[in-house]
Amino acid sequence: MANAPIPIRPVQAKRLPASPDKRSTKEIATLEVRGNLFTNWTSVRVEQKVTDAFPVFQFECTEETPIPLKLDALQFIPGDVVRVYVGGVPAVFGYITERHVAYDAKQHAVRLIGVGDTFDLTNTMVPLEKLGGHDGKAWLKLAQDLAEHLGIKIITKGAVDGTPFENIQVQPGETIMAVLERYARMRNIVIGSNANGGLLAIGENEATPTGTLIEGNNILRANAVVRDNMVYKRYYAVGQSTGSDAGSGDSQNKQVAFLPGTSTRNRYMIAVTDIADTMHGVQRRVQMEKVFCEGSKIEAQITVQGWFKDDNKSDDVWKAGEYYHVESPSLILHQVLGCAGCTYEQTDAGTFTTLTMMDPLHMEGYLNYRDPGAFLLRNMPKDL
Numbered sequence: 001m002a003n004a005p006i007p008i009r010p011v012q013a014k015r016l017p018a019s020p021d022k023r024s025t026k027e028i029a030t031l032e033v034r035g036n037l038f039t040n041w042t043s044v045r046v047e048q049k050v051t052d053a054f055p056v057f058q059f060e061c062t063e064e065t066p067i068p069l070k071l072d073a074l075q076f077i078p079g080d081v082v083r084v085y086v087g088g089v090p091a092v093f094g095y096i097t098e099r100h101v102a103y104d105a106k107q108h109a110v111r112l113i114g115v116g117d118t119f120d121l122t123n124t125m126v127p128l129e130k131l132g133g134h135d136g137k138a139w140l141k142l143a144q145d146l147a148e149h150l151g152i153k154i155i156t157k158g159a160v161d162g163t164p165f166e167n168i169q170v171q172p173g174e175t176i177m178a179v180l181e182r183y184a185r186m187r188n189i190v191i192g193s194n195a196n197g198g199l200l201a202i203g204e205n206e207a208t209p210t211g212t213l214i215e216g217n218n219i220l221r222a223n224a225v226v227r228d229n230m231v232y233k234r235y236y237a238v239g240q241s242t243g244s245d246a247g248s249g250d251s252q253n254k255q256v257a258f259l260p261g262t263s264t265r266n267r268y269m270i271a272v273t274d275i276a277d278t279m280h281g282v283q284r285r286v287q288m289e290k291v292f293c294e295g296s297k298i299e300a301q302i303t304v305q306g307w308f309k310d311d312n313k314s315d316d317v318w319k320a321g322e323y324y325h326v327e328s329p330s331l332i333l334h335q336v337l338g339c340a341g342c343t344y345e346q347t348d349a350g351t352f353t354t355l356t357m358m359d360p361l362h363m364e365g366y367l368n369y370r371d372p373g374a375f376l377l378r379n380m381p382k383d384l
Contacts, residue, residue, distance in 0.1 A: 024312075025087060025088055026087040026088075026306065026307065026308050026312055027087065027306070027307075027346070027351045028087065028088070029041055029044040029046070029059070029084070029085065029086050029087075029344070029346055030084070030085040030088070031059055031082055031083075031084055031085075031112070032082060032083040032084075032085070033075065033076060033080050033081075033082050033096075034080060034081075036075075038061075038075070040061070041059050041060060041061050041346070042060050042061055042062060042109075043058075043059070043060040043346065043347050044057075044058075044059055044060075044086075044344070044345060044346040044347075045057065045058045045059075045343065045344070045345050046058075046084055046086060046091050046092060046343070046344040046345075047341060047342070047343045047344075048091060048092070048193075048195060048319070048320035048321075048341060048342045048343075048344075049192070049193060049320060049340070049341045050192045050193065050194075050200065050202075050320035050321035050339070050340055050341065050363065051190055051191075051192045051202070051340050051341075051362060051363060052192060052193060052341075053118055053119070053121065053122050053177055053191065053192075053193060053199075054094070054115050054116035054117075054118040054119040054121075054122065054193050055091075055092045055094070055115070055116040055193050055195070056092075056113070056114070056115050056116070057084050057091075057092050057094075057112075057113070057114050057115075058111065058112065058113050058114075059111070059112045060109065060110065060111045060112075061109070061110055062107045062108060062109050062110070076096055076099055076110070076112050077096065077099065078095075078096050078097055078098060078099055079095060079096065079097075080095065080096045081094075081095060082094060082095065082096055082114060084114075086307045086317060086344045087307050087308060087317060089307075089317045090195050090196050091195050091317075091344060092114070092116050092195065093116065093117055093195070093196055093197030094114055094115050094116040094117045094118075094119065094197065095114055095115060095117065095119070096112050096113070096114040097113055097114055097115055097119075098111075098112070098113040098114075099111075099112055099113075100112075100113070116193050116197065117150075117151075117152055117197045117198070118152060118193050118197075118198065118199050120150050120152070121147060121150070121152065121175070121176045121177040121180070121199065122175060122176075122177045123175060124150065124175060124176055125172075125173055125174065125175055125176070126146060126170050126172075126174055126175070126176055126179060127149065128172070130145065130146060130149075130170070131170045131171075131172060132170070134165075134168035134170065135165070135166065135167050135168055136164050136165070136166065137164055137165065137168060138161075138162045138163065138164045138165070139160070139161065139162075139165075139180075139183050139184055139187050139189055139201070140154060140156065140160060140162060140201065142165075142168060142179075142180070142183060143180050143199065143201065146176045146179060146180065147176060147199065150176075152197070152198060152199060153197070153198040153199070154198065154199050154201060155194050155198045155199065155200050155201070156200075156201045156202075156203070157200060157201070157202045157203070157205055157321070158202055158203035158204050158205030158364055159203040159204045159205070160187075160189055160201050160202075160203035161187035161188060161189060161203060161284060163187065163278075163280055163281075163284075165183065165186070165275075165277065165281075166277070166278070167276065168183065177191075180199075182274065182275065183275065184201070184288075185285055185288045186273065186275050186277050186281040186282075186284055186285050186288075187281070187284050188203070188204075188284040188285070188287045188288045188291065188364070189201050189202065189203060189288075190202040190203075190291065190362075190363065190364050192321070195319070195320075200321075202363060202364045203364055204364050204366060205363075205364055205365055205366070206365070206366060206367075206368050207323045207336055207338060207360035207363075207365030207366055207367050207368070208323060208368065209322075209323045209324055209325045209336045210316075210322050210323065210324065211309050211316075211318070211322065211324045211325075212324060212325045212326075212327065213302050213304070213324050213325070213326045213327070213328070213355070213357070214327045214328070215327060215328040215329060215330060215331075218304050218305070218311060219302055219303070219304060219328065220303045220304055220305055220352070221302075221303045222300060222301065222302040222303065222328060222330075222331060223300070223301050223331075224298070224299065224300035224301070224328075224331040224333060225298075225299050225300075226297060226298055227296070227297060227299075228263060228264075228297065230292075230293045230296050230297075231261060231262055231263045231267075231293055231294060231297055232261040232263050232267045232268060232269040232293060233260070233261050233262075233263040233264075233265060233266050233267050233268065234258065234259075234260060234261060234266075234267075234268050234269070235258065235259045235260075235261055235269045235271075235286050235289050235290050235293070236256060236257065236258050236268065236269065236270045236271065236286060237256070237257045237270075237271045237272075237273060237282045237283070237285040237286035237289065238254075238255065238256055238270060238271070238272050238273065238282070239255045239272070239273030239275070239276070239277060239281070239282040239285065240254070240255055240273075240276055241255065241276060241277065241278060241279075255279050255282045256282070257279070257282045257283040257285070257286040258286065259286050259287060259290050261290065261293070261294065262294060262297075269289055269293060271285060271286065271289045273285050290361075291361055291362070291364060294359065294361050295358060295359050295360075295361040295362030295363075296358065296359070296362060297359055298333075298337065298357075298358060298359045299356065299357070299358050300326065300328075300331060300333060300337065300356075300357040300358075301354055301355070301356060301357075302326070302328075302354070302355045302357055303352055303353070303354045303355075304318065304352065304353050304355070305350070305351070305352060306351050306352070306353065307344050307351060307353050317342075317344075317353075318339070318342055318353045318355055319339065319342060320339050320340065320341050320342040320356075321338075321339065321363065322338075322339050323336050323337070323338050323339065323360060323363075323365060324336070324337060324339060324355070324357065325337075326357060336360060336367060337357040337358060337359065337360065338357065338358050338359065338360040338362055338363040338365050339355050339356065339357055340356045340357070340358045340362055340363060341355070341356035342354070342355055342356075343355075343356075
């Protein structure tokens with residue numbers, strides 16, 4: 001059958017070698033399984049989500065090889081470690097979690113569904129021997145220690161707060177991700193995932209755009225929403241310290257931190273901390289609440305042709321975690337937004353990338369206004 005996946009000899013490199021597939025290398029999605037590379041899929045969908053715990057992917061094909069008698073003789077098995085490439089560029093490192101099979105008189109179809117390696121952090125409980133012994137650790141050290149037995153690395157972006165916690169409590173039966181998220185909120189750290197595997201810890205970073213999305217030029221279709229249901233006029237975090245001989249009273253038991261918001265209505269957000277911490281932690285928590293709320297105010301879904309920038313002329317793919325200048329009069333967007341997610345797709349209709357663009361604050365991004373408009377002017381197409 002013409003649509004059976006084509007195996008190729010793997011090469012240890014950042015980008016894959018040319019494929020026997022006759023299409024452009026930039027239009028080929030590849031799945032590396034047990035040292036073999038497979039292409040020529042009938043349908044591909046890969047979702048990078050930089051502010052979610054793990055990416056996901058789905059590949060479909062029709063098999064031409066005889067069906068083996070044993071499960072372990074199959075080419076693709078749930079639990080297989082895989083690498084996903086789009087146009088030869090790494091997009092996901094993780095596992096196949098589901099194998100779906102369907103057939104009729106004419107064909108035998110297979111659908112593979114998988115996730116990034118950080119998926120295991122979301123449904124794996126903290127080992128009993130790791131429940132204690134974490135007092136005095138910073139968040140990054142805590143994350144490294146809890147994820148070490150899974151072989152999951154921790155990657156940082158921006159200024160990740162390294163202030164240690166005086167006391168850290170882990171409850172029996174608590175998932176690793178639940179622990180990490182609980183303490184990350186007290187340090188204003190956004191947790192996400194990375195294309196090459198590993199948990200991504202995002203601190204404050206400069207929202208420097210690395211590409212442009214322009215209506216009438218490279219945007220095929222788009223939709224956007226501006227919402228204010230999660231935006232407030234005043235943000236508060238209320239907490240208390242662990243207490244000590246050195247400090248007591250209201251200054252320790254009634255800690256309050258405040259930040260102004262952008263709502264035009266007099267709406268209040270009050271977050272009660274679930275961790276006893278210093279005033280620094282309470283201040284970071286109110287900043288985290290503002291990131292969650294204000295960062296969700298703008299969301300746009302923008303689709304472009306192909307997976308690579310500059311109409312597929314660039315060697316760089318569109319990536320979750322980067323910032324792009326969006327110029328779309330129809331959406332009333334003329335600003336830098338953060339790419340919170342990238343969905344790479346390939347069907348009979350062609351190859352596309354859909355970018356989920358959000359306020360830079362969603363990714364802890366802050367704009368540098370020292371050179372306003374310079375990036376857009378440098379990268380605006382000459383024929384506009």
